[in-house]
Amino acid sequence: MIAGDLELSARPESTSNFEGRRSARRGWSGGGGRWLVATGRVIVWALILVVLANGVIAIVSRVREGAVTTPGGATSSAAPFPTAAASAFVVQFAHLYLDLNPAELSIRAARLKPYLPPDAGEQFGWDGYGRLQAAYIQPYSVEVNPGDNENAVVTLTFQSGDRRYLLSVPVHWDGGGKFVVSGRPGVLPAPGPAELPQVAAAATDDETATELRSQLAEFFRAYASGDQLSRYTASGTSLTSLGGAFSFVELKDIVVPVGDTTSREIQAVVVWGVPSGAAPTAEPTPSDPGAMAGRLEQGYRLTVVKQGDKWYVKDIRGAGRAVG
Structure with a gap:
């Protein structure tokens, strides 16, 4: 009886010690989790404060951009000089x-x-x-x-x-x-004029230039007056004439570089008649100087295309370097 009593009393004591140790372990684990949560909250709030501080600094900087104080105390606009x-x-x-x-x-x-x-x-x-x-x-x-x-x-x-x-x-x-x-x-x-460097003349197609000369003369006559200009322009091309502000006198020079047989970029020098007052009503000629007040040479670049057996003007622009 005594031995049995001792055996029975020993078991609850052992169980109680085990439960105490287990409870102690659970208590330690819970305390560590709370510490980590608190640390995380501190880090998050620190990041929020940094973002807010940067925002305040940016706003203050924008406000100060409108006026900057110089060492002498004067206020200077930050806008660029107009x-x-x-x-x-x-x-x-x-x-x-x-x-x-x-x-x-x-x-x-x-x-x-x-x-x-x-x-x-x-x-x-x-x-x-x-x-x-x-x-x-x-x-x-x-x-x-x-x-x-x-x-x-x-x-x-x-x-x-x-x-x-x-x-x-x-x-x-x-x-x-x-x-x-x-x-x-x-x-x-003021600076004087720049020195114009010499450039080698490009190879020219004299045969095509001869073919183009008479056709271009008719084109410039129509380009000056506006009369039947579409007869001398390429299909699908619409050009605006000078409307009688000048009159055609002569095609003084034409330069046709060697190139494609159906399309060329050429240059021409044209002599216009400068009217003495209102737009001329009659076509002046070089042999009739009384019909005009003066002569004005102008340079042009033209794109011409061959359609059938004739050349037509597709585009006209102001000339570049001197031609002829």
């Missing part, structure tokens, strides 16, 4: 500035005033003597100051007498729609 608007402003200014006429001093001073700062002299550097007239004033270049998009030098080209010049004008832009001439302009000589 070269087209500045060129238009300076072209208008140059028309007035380059018109030196001692008989119109007060008129010149009043017209220059909208372009100049308040402390500029009335004649802006001119003493009121001498004459100058400028024509054909056109934009030439715009040089924006490096690192400063509010100041630039606008250069124009103009002609006075038989010479071309440049006029450089410093301007200031307020970042909106206003400009002002910020310094004295400077007149410079």
Whole structure:
């Protein structure tokens, strides 16, 4: 009885120890899972904060793009310098500035005033003597100051007498729609004409040129007047004539390169009659100089195609290099 009692009492004790150890293991596992979840939440919130911070920085940067403070404390627009608007402003200014006429001093001073700062002299550097007239004033270049998009030098080209010049004008832009001439302009000589390099003449087809000459003369006669132009153009081609603004005088030169027997790219020099007033009502001829006021040579490139036994014009454009 005693032995049996001892045996029975030992079994529950062993089972209790086993259950305690198992419960301890389960408790440790649960504590580790909660720690991992908490760590994950911290990482997620950190990422969210980083994204929000980057968004705030981007918004602030966009707001500051509209105005940048320089070291001197002035505000500078971040927009690019408006070269087209500045060129238009300076072209208008140059028309007035380059018109030196001692008989119109007060008129010149009043017209220059909208372009100049308040402390500029009335004649802006001119003493009121001498004459100058400028024509054909056109934009030439715009040089924006490096690192400063509010100041630039606008250069124009103009002609006075038989010479071309440049006029450089410093301007200031307020970042909106206003400009002002910020310094004295400077007149410079314009570049001369470029040297035209010599090129070897291409091989020509004189036989086809002879064949084309009479047909092209009829085409240019119709091209000048607009009368029956379709008779000399390729099928499917529609060309607009000069409508009588000039009259045909002669086909002075024609250059036909060697090529395909049914299609060629050719060049021609045509002499037009320049009317003295209204469009001519009669066809002038070289033997009748009284019928025209002048003669004007023009160069053309033409695409001609052969249909049947005749050549027809498919296209006409302005010429390139000199022909003939």
